[in-house]
Amino acid sequence: MSLPPQTPLDAASPVPDSAAASPPPQVRPTLGEIFIAFAKISLSGFGGVLAWSRRMMVEERQWLTPEQFNETYALCSFLPGGNILNFSVVVGSRFRGPLGSVVAFAGLMGPPVLLVLAIAAIYAHYGDLPALRRMLGGVAAAAAGLMLATVAKMARPLFHNRAVVGPLMALATFVAIGLLHWPLPGVLLVVIPLSIALAWLVPTRGAG
Amino acid sequence: MKDDLGGTLLTLAGYFALLSLFAIGGGNSAVPEMHRFAVDVQHWLTEREFGDVFALAQLTPGPNLIIVTLIGYHVAGLPGGLVTTAAMCGPSAVFAFFAARASEHFRESAWYGILSRALVPVTLGLTAASAAVVATSSGYNWIAVAITLGTAVTAFFVRVHPLLAFAVAAMLGLGGLV
Numbered sequence: 001m002s003l004p005p006q007t008p009l010d011a012a013s014p015v016p017d018s019a020a021a022s023p024p025p026q027v028r029p030t031l032g033e034i035f036i037a038f039a040k041i042s043l044s045g046f047g048g049v050l051a052w053s054r055r056m057m058v059e060e061r062q063w064l065t066p067e068q069f070n071e072t073y074a075l076c077s078f079l080p081g082g083n084i085l086n087f088s089v090v091v092g093s094r095f096r097g098p099l100g101s102v103v104a105f106a107g108l109m110g111p112p113v114l115l116v117l118a119i120a121a122i123y124a125h126y127g128d129l130p131a132l133r134r135m136l137g138g139v140a141a142a143a144a145g146l147m148l149a150t151v152a153k154m155a156r157p158l159f160h161n162r163a164v165v166g167p168l169m170a171l172a173t174f175v176a177i178g179l180l181h182w183p184l185p186g187v188l189l190v191v192i193p194l195s196i197a198l199a200w201l202v203p204t205r206g207a208g
Numbered sequence: 209m210k211d212d213l214g215g216t217l218l219t220l221a222g223y224f225a226l227l228s229l230f231a232i233g234g235g236n237s238a239v240p241e242m243h244r245f246a247v248d249v250q251h252w253l254t255e256r257e258f259g260d261v262f263a264l265a266q267l268t269p270g271p272n273l274i275i276v277t278l279i280g281y282h283v284a285g286l287p288g289g290l291v292t293t294a295a296m297c298g299p300s301a302v303f304a305f306f307a308a309r310a311s312e313h314f315r316e317s318a319w320y321g322i323l324s325r326a327l328v329p330v331t332l333g334l335t336a337a338s339a340a341v342v343a344t345s346s347g348y349n350w351i352a353v354a355i356t357l358g359t360a361v362t363a364f365f366v367r368v369h370p371l372l373a374f375a376v377a378a379m380l381g382l383g384g385l386v
Contacts, residue, residue, distance in 0.1 A: 042269060042270040042271070043269050043270065044269065045269050045270055045271070046269050046369070046370060046371055049270070049271060072308075074320065075307070075308065075311060076304065077233070077234075078232070078323050078324075078327055079232075079300065079303060079304045079307055080228065080229045080230060080231055080232050080300045080303060081228055081229075081231055081273075081296075081297070081299075081300020081301065081303070081304065082231070082234055082235050082271045082272065082273045082297070082300070083233075083234045084234075084271050085271055085273070085297055085300065085301060085304075086300065086301070086304035089301045089304045089305050089308070090304055090305070090308040093305055093308060093309070094308075098305070101301070101305055105297070105301060108270070108271065109270070109271070109293070109297060111270070112268055112269055112270025112271065112274050113270075113274065113277055113289075113290075113293055115268055115269070115270075116264070116265070116268045116270075116274050116277050116278060116289075117277065117281060117286065117289055119264055119267075119268060119278070120264075120277070120278050120281035120282070120289060121281075123260065123261075123264060123278075124281075124282075127257070127260060131382055133256070133260065134381040134382055134383075135378040135379075135381045135382050136259065136260045136263040136264065136378075136381070137256075137259065137260075137263075137349075137352060137381050138352075138355060138374075138377035138378045138379070138380050138381025138382070139263035139266060139267065139374045139377050139378050139381070140259040140260070140262055140263040140266075140342055140343075140345065140352075141343065141352040141353075141355035141356045141359070141377055141381075142355055142356070142359045142373045142374055142376070142377035143262065143263060143266045143342060143370075143374070144338075144339045144340075144342040144343040144356045144359075144360075145339075145355065145356040145357065145358065145359025145360040145362075145363065145373070146359055146360070146363050146368070146370060146373060147236065147335055147336075147338055147339035147342070148336070148339045148356070148357075148359075148360035149359070149360045149361075149362075149363035149364040150335060150363075151332055151335050151336045151339065152360070152364050153364065154328070154331075154332050154335075155332055158328070158329060158332065165329075166325065166328070166329040167329065168329075169326075169329040169330055169333065170329040170330070170332040170333040170336070171333065172333065173329070173330050173332075173333025173334055173337065174333040174334075174336045174337050174340075177240045177241070177333065177334060177337035178240060178333075178336060178337025178338075178339075178340040178341060179337075179340070181240070181244050181248065183241065183244065184227070184230050184238065184240070184241035184244075185226065185227075185230045188230055188232070188330070191330055192232075192326070192327070192330060195326040195327065195329065195330055196322060196323070196326040196327075198326070199322045199323075199325040199326035200322050200326075
């Protein structure tokens, strides 16, 4: 759930590991074990599902080496959709094929969906209570603040080497989506190809 | 909505299935787009309700994009919640399944560096946009703005557990300040 101190993209940043993804894991957890592991990750996932998925996969169960974890998470953070959802699909598949993916995904999404449906039913009844509205207003304001802090932390490396391209792309995206409220697909279909082209053409040093 | 449940479910399914493939950088980066569609275009939720739903999603453990379950439920009850969740998760999950098989050593490839430099700024802009949309959904109340900025500054310098920040903010809200 909400803004982890370590954002998913932290996994995508530096820390080079030459031995990435090798050797392949010899572990082959059962479907039941996969389900329980991902359900636990999901339900303890306050303050960053990333931190919990790492603790579970690398430290507790030792199903992945730290390198394999980084490699997998880096890929998942560039795929569309929730990073941790992608992670569950990829890891589940590695252990037990398509069925492993389905089970990992079900473990990750099943429990919180049931929980949030109960919350939704309660909100449908009591959502108009002034006290509840005021509390939720406070929570939303704080959540916006946490997101701003994450943005500020992530933005720092962007300004290294007097880079121009990265900050410009970030600003353009923010203005188009956050201020002008333009539709996301249209904006991304312009911004992403442009950003990839610039990242490719502008040399690493000084590029954003 | 009850008179045309089938049509509403179809709209939810189609829209969120498309959004699933455009939600780069995780669930929160698609929040402004959900807001645009659900509040501005479809008028499914008011500004205030959207802010509430976002807050509830933050209070629920699990992936961020659980917010779509709440939006779907609000629009079309239990079927709406389930259909929306499946639509938001399905396409990207299938995509991830095949992408992982195609790219074994992704971090070592040249694409990794290029994609990283290209997509991180975009994700950053999207997250900032989410913060802006959520902050303004609760109105331009000065206390709400103060909570937002106070939380931002604190969390920037110190490691703050989200639940602690939410609890403090909820108490300030309950005190009639928001």
